[in-house]
Amino acid sequence: MSGMSAELREFVLTDAEFERLRTLVHHSTGIALSDAKRELVYGRLAKRLRALGLETFADYCDLVEEGHPEEIEALTNAITTNLTSFFREDHHFRQLAEQVLPEVRQKRAAGRRLRIWSAGCSTGEEPYSIAMTLREAFTGLESWNARILATDIDSAVLAKGARGEYSADAIGKMAAARRERWFERTEGGAFRASSDLKSLISFKQLNLLHDWPMRGPFDVIFCRNVVIYFDKPTQRKLFDRMADLQEPGAWLFIGHSENLFNVSQRYRLVGRTAYRRV
Ligand SMILES: C[S@@+](CC[C@H](N)C(=O)[O-])C[C@H]1O[C@@H](n2cnc3c(N)ncnc32)[C@H](O)[C@@H]1O
Incomplete structure (x- = not known):
């Protein structure tokens, strides 16, 4: 021992x-x-x-x-290991703002429907970062049917995400202007996500190994730093099922130490841990 x-x-x-x-x-x-x-x-x-x-x-x-x-x-x-932070691996959020959202805006112009899934969202920093990016980069979002689905197996972290309250430490290095715009101070000195952010996100408990009730299609899936704890056969099944919920060209972001080599041929690597559905 x-x-x-x-x-x-x-x-x-x-x-x-x-x-x-x-x-x-x-x-x-x-x-x-x-x-x-x-x-x-x-x-x-x-x-x-x-x-x-x-x-x-x-x-x-x-x-x-x-x-x-x-x-x-x-x-x-x-x-479960729930480590996360706002704008973690921030290149994904830049890519979302600069490339993904303008593309989706064009592709979905007719139906004005936008769907993003944060799979393994932990305490919510990831879906709130997606929500801030949407609000900041997607003008006219109010006239779109835009939703972020945030799921995790762990009921405790989900409850925290849904509450949307974070300590100054958790808010961390977020630019002050962004913090002021999207969070309000609570009496206890914490930061509470604004209703503009919360209204975009649905937090739901979901075990990725079980059946999924959603039908998609998802324009973007964030599944970052989750499969690192799974064995390869489990990863293979998971990404295959995710690909079934996406259309060709849709986006998948994974964690910094993960890759789909020998795991899935249904996605093509297009950037740093950024993939598109084949
Ligand atoms: C390290 S966190 C990653 C959080 C966020 N995606 C990020 O990159 O910052 C991993 C999360 O995956 C969740 N998780 C682990 N196994 C899962 C499963 N079978 N189904 C759904 N979520 C799971 C954990 O509860 C944890 O919150």
């Missing part, structure tokens, strides 16, 4: 229990936990054991394997 020695630990996480947890997590989320995640799993789930008054990880595994939906949700929320 690495890190803290066994006698200082409140619980013991045996190899067999770690394997059981790995299988449970993979089955319910698609996330493939490597050996390197053992400490993280211990740290995040020890809290759960304490809260439930359980003495061993084996008891915890039994509980989850019995299929209690609320515990599967708690396990999922504990295991």
Whole structure:
């Protein structure tokens, strides 16, 4: 056992229990936990054991394997990595403003319908960044039927996204003018997204491994820093299903350390982690 020695630990996480947890997590989320995640799993789930008054990880595994939906949700929320930020990988937002939106405006001029999906949206910084880009770069947006679908498996991060309140730290390096334009100060000193942003976004819980209720077509999909935790077969199925919801030429943005090499031939690389549906 690495890190803290066994006698200082409140619980013991045996190899067999770690394997059981790995299988449970993979089955319910698609996330493939490597050996390197053992400490993280211990740290995040020890809290759960304490809260439930359980003495061993084996008891915890039994509980989850019995299929209690609320515990599967708690396990999922504990295991997901939700790191995100406003305008993360900002080249995607520049490309959205400068190339994608002008194209979509032309292509969809007749029906004036625009659909963007933020798949694995975490606490909302990504869909709010998309919303700001739309409001700033797409003149006449009011006369369009424009929606951003923001989905995540983790109910806790979605609730935060829907609330749309962020600390000064989370607002981070966003230009002051942008912050003033799109956020209002709360009494507690946080920043609340304006109704102009919120009205564009629908936050919905969705496990990417399950059936999807949407029919598309999506002009743009952001699926960034999500599949990095999935194995290749899961990634293949996922991008195939995404391609089914897009028309030729539609856009897909993925995370900075991800690529579709040997994963999907239905998208063509056209820029830095930017793809178009073939
Ligand atoms: C690191 S965050 C990425 C957030 C944002 N896309 C970004 O790039 O900043 C990954 C998100 O994927 C979500 N996720 C993991 N497995 C998922 C699944 N099976 N279905 C839906 N979302 C999932 C996690 O809950 C987490 O919020």
